Amino acid sequence: MxxxxxxxxxxxxxxxxxxxxxKRVEDARFxxxxxxxxxxxxxxxxxxxxxxxxPYGHARIKSIDTSAAxxxxxxxxxxTAEDLAPLNLHWMPTLAGDKQMVLADGxxxxxxxxxxxxxxxxxxVAADAVELVEVDYEDLPxxxxxxxxxxxxxxxxxxxxxxxxxxxxxxKHHNHIFTWEVxxxxxxxxxxxxxxxxxxxxMYYHRTHPCPLETCGSVASMDKVNGKLTxxxxxxxxxxVRTVASLLSGIEEHNIRVISPDIGxxxxxxxxxxxxxxxxxxxxxxxxKPVKWVEDRMENLMSTAFARDYHMTGKISxxxxxxxxxxxxxxxxxxxxxxxxxxxxxxxxxFMNICTGSYDIPVAHLxxxxxxxxxxxxxxxxxxxxxxxxxxxxxxxxxxxLAIELNMDAAELRRINFIKKEQFPYTSALGWxxxxxxxxxxxxxxxxxxxxKGLRAEQAERVAAFKRGETRSxxxxxxTFFTEIVGAGPVKNCDILGMGMFDSCEIRIxxxxxxxxxxxxxxxxxGHATTFAQILASEIGLPAxxxxxxxxxxxxxxxxxxxxxxxxxxxxxxxTAMAGRKIRAKAQMIAAYxxxxxDDDVEFDVDRFVVKGAPERFKTMKDIAYAAYxxxxxxxxxGLEAVSYYDPPNMxxxxxxxxxxxxxxxxxxxxxxxxxYALDDCGTRINPMIIEGQIHGGLTEALAVSLGxxxxxxxxxxxxxxxxxxxFLPTAWEVPNYETDHTxxxxxxHPIGAKGVGESPHVGGVPCFSNAVQDAFRPFGxxxxxxxxxxxxxxxxxxxxxxxx
Amino acid sequence: MSNKMHIQLNVNxxxxxxxxxxxxxxxxxxxxxxxxxxxxxxxxxxxxxxxxVTLDGKSVKACTMFVAQANxxxxxxxxxxxxxxxxxxxxxxxxxxxxxxxxxxxxxxxTRAVKLLEENPTPTEEEVRFGMAGNICRxxxxxxxxxxxxxxxxxxxxxxxSSEAVGHNKVEAAE
Numbered sequence: 001m002x003x004x005x006x007x008x009x010x011x012x013x014x015x016x017x018x019x020x021x022x023k024r025v026e027d028a029r030f031x032x033x034x035x036x037x038x039x040x041x042x043x044x045x046x047x048x049x050x051x052x053x054x055p056y057g058h059a060r061i062k063s064i065d066t067s068a069a070x071x072x073x074x075x076x077x078x079x080t081a082e083d084l085a086p087l088n089l090h091w092m093p094t095l096a097g098d099k100q101m102v103l104a105d106g107x108x109x110x111x112x113x114x115x116x117x118x119x120x121x122x123x124x125v126a127a128d129a130v131e132l133v134e135v136d137y138e139d140l141p142x143x144x145x146x147x148x149x150x151x152x153x154x155x156x157x158x159x160x161x162x163x164x165x166x167x168x169x170x171x172k173h174h175n176h177i178f179t180w181e182v183x184x185x186x187x188x189x190x191x192x193x194x195x196x197x198x199x200x201x202x203m204y205y206h207r208t209h210p211c212p213l214e215t216c217g218s219v220a221s222m223d224k225v226n227g228k229l230t231x232x233x234x235x236x237x238x239x240x241v242r243t244v245a246s247l248l249s250g251i252e253e254h255n256i257r258v259i260s261p262d263i264g265x266x267x268x269x270x271x272x273x274x275x276x277x278x279x280x281x282x283x284x285x286x287x288x289k290p291v292k293w294v295e296d297r298m299e300n301l302m303s304t305a306f307a308r309d310y311h312m313t314g315k316i317s318x319x320x321x322x323x324x325x326x327x328x329x330x331x332x333x334x335x336x337x338x339x340x341x342x343x344x345x346x347x348x349x350x351f352m353n354i355c356t357g358s359y360d361i362p363v364a365h366l367x368x369x370x371x372x373x374x375x376x377x378x379x380x381x382x383x384x385x386x387x388x389x390x391x392x393x394x395x396x397x398x399x400x401x402l403a404i405e406l407n408m409d410a411a412e413l414r415r416i417n418f419i420k421k422e423q424f425p426y427t428s429a430l431g432w433x434x435x436x437x438x439x440x441x442x443x444x445x446x447x448x449x450x451x452x453k454g455l456r457a458e459q460a461e462r463v464a465a466f467k468r469g470e471t472r473s474x475x476x477x478x479x480t481f482f483t484e485i486v487g488a489g490p491v492k493n494c495d496i497l498g499m500g501m502f503d504s505c506e507i508r509i510x511x512x513x514x515x516x517x518x519x520x521x522x523x524x525x526x527g528h529a530t531t532f533a534q535i536l537a538s539e540i541g542l543p544a545x546x547x548x549x550x551x552x553x554x555x556x557x558x559x560x561x562x563x564x565x566x567x568x569x570x571x572x573x574x575x576t577a578m579a580g581r582k583i584r585a586k587a588q589m590i591a592a593y594x595x596x597x598x599d600d601d602v603e604f605d606v607d608r609f610v611v612k613g614a615p616e617r618f619k620t621m622k623d624i625a626y627a628a629y630x631x632x633x634x635x636x637x638x639g640l641e642a643v644s645y646y647d648p649p650n651m652x653x654x655x656x657x658x659x660x661x662x663x664x665x666x667x668x669x670x671x672x673x674x675x676x677y678a679l680d681d682c683g684t685r686i687n688p689m690i691i692e693g694q695i696h697g698g699l700t701e702a703l704a705v706s707l708g709x710x711x712x713x714x715x716x717x718x719x720x721x722x723x724x725x726x727x728f729l730p731t732a733w734e735v736p737n738y739e740t741d742h743t744x745x746x747x748x749x750h751p752i753g754a755k756g757v758g759e760s761p762h763v764g765g766v767p768c769f770s771n772a773v774q775d776a777f778r779p780f781g782x783x784x785x786x787x788x789x790x791x792x793x794x795x796x797x798x799x800x801x802x803x804x805x
Numbered sequence: 806m807s808n809k810m811h812i813q814l815n816v817n818x819x820x821x822x823x824x825x826x827x828x829x830x831x832x833x834x835x836x837x838x839x840x841x842x843x844x845x846x847x848x849x850x851x852x853x854x855x856x857x858v859t860l861d862g863k864s865v866k867a868c869t870m871f872v873a874q875a876n877x878x879x880x881x882x883x884x885x886x887x888x889x890x891x892x893x894x895x896x897x898x899x900x901x902x903x904x905x906x907x908x909x910x911x912x913x914x915x916t917r918a919v920k921l922l923e924e925n926p927t928p929t930e931e932e933v934r935f936g937m938a939g940n941i942c943r944x945x946x947x948x949x950x951x952x953x954x955x956x957x958x959x960x961x962x963x964x965x966x967s968s969e970a971v972g973h974n975k976v977e978a979a980e
């Protein structure tokens with residue numbers, strides 16, 4: 001037989017299991033234009049929905065006249081809050097324990113807010129009808145600054161008037177949402193009082209938006225004959241959407257089928273539940289026809305899921321030789337008009353308490369105050385685990401500021417404060433247990449790879465040349481060492497709307513030795529169909545090419561909490577490995593029976609079970625799969641299937657060392673990224689090709705956020721960056737080539753040691769680009785300037801420092 | 806609004822005739838009338854290029870062109886570039902070099918890249934980056950897209966015959 005002459009290496013290679021750069025199975029359809037995204041879904045008789053949106057940041061609605069719209073040929077319905085109120089659907093609960101208007105109920109609280117939902121024959125008629133809905137507004141004072149909001153007499157959320165307590169404890173003011181406090185306040189204060197050096201720095205991490213290339217949308221279809229509701233949509237968490245849809249609509253959960261088709265990027269934008277989804281469902285129930293809603297780019301940027309908007313103040317103390325002794329942080333968090341942050345329930349500021357970073361800081365304290373303003377709701381984790389980007393930005397800026405204060409090299413300051421390899425598992429001052437790490441090795445590797453000393457010497461020469469008037473270009477060296485916290489999470493402390501954040505995998509092995517596995521997650525470009533098959537191939541010994549991975553259909557996939565926060569590999573990937581091991585355990589019994597030996601006398605080897613000590617006696621997994629379906633084996637049920645629901649014992653803690661070298665033209669403010677080196681340690685690497693692709697992409701999103709991308713409002717609450725004309729998305733022209741590198745420190749608690757990687761480059765990249773800009777101006781007295789460092793702001797920094805003569 | 810125009814389009818070698826309002830955008834005529842859903846809508850303002858098609862030999866963003874303006878045109882979309890049995894070199898190359906992730910930008914990206922390599926069969930990296938700057942990708946950071954295009958250019962130059970699947974507006978890539 002051909003099989004018998006294969007070497008063991010051939011058999012391993014044939015599996016295309018973990019560790020190889022397997023080409024993606026998804027690509028065939030995408031490269032040929034055969035993807036199936038939500039806007040490609042077309043059902044018979046389908047109607048189109050479109051929103052009337054508020055032009056005001058804050059206004060009372062005196063009246064809504066829908067008669068002219070309804071009179072237009074082709075308009076089927078116009079829904080307002082009044083129509084939804086009898087169904088109790090004019091408001092909906094948010095993921096953060098607040099509630100949000102589905103359609104404006106008496107007033108509007110942000111520009112772009114949904115006021116009425118028009119349903120028509122096609123998108124053109126719907127757009128015409130939107131123009132015909134007459135809304136009479138009375139404008140109210142607008143507040144776009146959270147500091148102002150906390151001082152203002154203006155009550156933004158009249159529905160909460162008099163409520164002195166919210167989902168996360170006491171409210172101090174009518175525009176205050178919560179205070180979240182972690183750590184040792186008094187202990188930190190004491191350390192600060194007695195410290196050699198204390199530096200304080202305020203910084204604003206600006207509001208931005210995940211802006212996936214595909215906007216959000218849904219197609220709802222209520223089948224009144226069978227009582228079954230089907231909803232296609234851009235859902236990063238389809239199972240949660242089904243549960244929420246059931247709770248809101250009263251339709252039993254088994255009668256709701258939620259399908260996430262191909263998703264054109266998510267980055268956090270598609271975690272939340274939006275009024276558009278709800279309105280398409282209600283409209284389908286009302287009209288009895290399928291209803292499609294797909295937002296345009298402006299609606300996307302103005303109304304669904306902003307990110308960041310954290311006004312942060314850090315205070316760090318150290319000995320005079322640079323050993324950090326304490327960290328105190330305070331955040332004013334602008335949550336917009338409704339608290340719709342997508343965080344695990346018990347973490348209203350996400351995992352902001354990872355802000356001690358990669359450093360052994362003995363005592364720390366963090367307080368976050370959530371505040372309402374007249375801005376869009378959201379607060380999603382844009383390509384990061386919950387608020388980790390904010391946390392890492394804070395600590396990596398504080399390290400730089402401390403280095404300036406101590407007149408120390410920032411690389412050395414990091415090194416002397418790293419958590420040491422032997423300290424893992426390490427419990428941080430703010431309560432996390434870091435699973436594994438080897439920071440010194442990674443840092444040294446990175447500094448050596450870029451010739452850090454040489455770069456600093458070059459930079460010093462450049463400064464001298466600048467001062468002599470020989471150049472108008474400065475050189476910045478951006479450093480960042482980050483630790484992520486991903487893989488939410490252990491059910492004991494992580495849930496979304498009460499549902500524990502486990503995940504799942506169900507495997508069916510077919511008689512001929514191929515398989516299908518279904519998971520509770522949903523790919524949005526991460527390549528799950530490729531990588532999860534690789535995990536399984538290694539675990540069960542069938543070729544990855546013979547394994548189909550399916551996600552996103554709640555009628556067929558096991559319940560899971562979805563894909564965001566780099567949780568797919570840490571949680572669903574673990575479930576996949578564990579389900580594979582269940583398959584293998586049963587296969588072992590079948591193999592032993594077929595080989596007529598005791599279960600303990602066979603062992604797994606790549607793609608087969610062999611008799612111990614007699615490798616010529618074996619049964620391949622293919623043989624075993626066939627036997628499972630056509631032999632009556634005493635004491636063993638027919639079939640070969642398994643399901644695993646995995647509750648992770650801990651989070652995983654990927655880390656990395658990034659270095660950016662940038663030349664900055666002082667007169668134009670234009671930065672030129674000369675070099676970007678990214679070393680990532682995501683534990684066990686499943687597919688290096690896909691990992692590197694994720695790193696390139698995450699770094700580019702970090703470049704965008706750091707160097708120009710923002711959602712800006714004027715004082716009237718108008719969104720100033722509502723189209724791609726103003727909202728910065730880098731093109732191939734602006735983006736450098738990145739150098740990637742890695743170390744491998746497996747997670748000790750994950751079945752295959754994998755930690756997750758998709759978000760690391762964003763988390764580490766943002767402070768790295770920012771530090772590079774700020775480092776260029778350090779020799780001229782710069783301590784901190786806020787992002788985004790667009791050309792104008794860089795020019796202004798130079799100007800403020802007197803560099804324009 | 807009932808002033809409909811008689812529109813004729815040739816899309817991927819197939820003739821189509823229909824009546825459409827002059828204000829109908831080309832992208833919706835393709836996607837919703839003709840069920841050609843490869844080109845996508847990403848931004849509505851011609852910045853992102855997800856809707857890129859080739860129209861009478863030029864790369865065009867179908868989200869900001871009226872179907873009336875395209876009347877009589879010959880159009881190639883991603884569906885007209887290669888076939889499952891004979892993929893275009895660029896389609897192979899994007900897979901080989903991991904030039905895509907979520908896939909939403911990919912049809913426009915490849916359609917533009919086909920045209921770019923017709924215009925300039927031996928581009929430098931800088932020329933690829935400049936020539937592709939009208940197409941935004943949010944996932945890949947472009948590094949592997951650039952790599953895919955440069956590799957495809959090399960391959961097409963080495964094997965002139967393999968570029969035959971380019972479609973209607975092919976320019977000979979190699980001497």
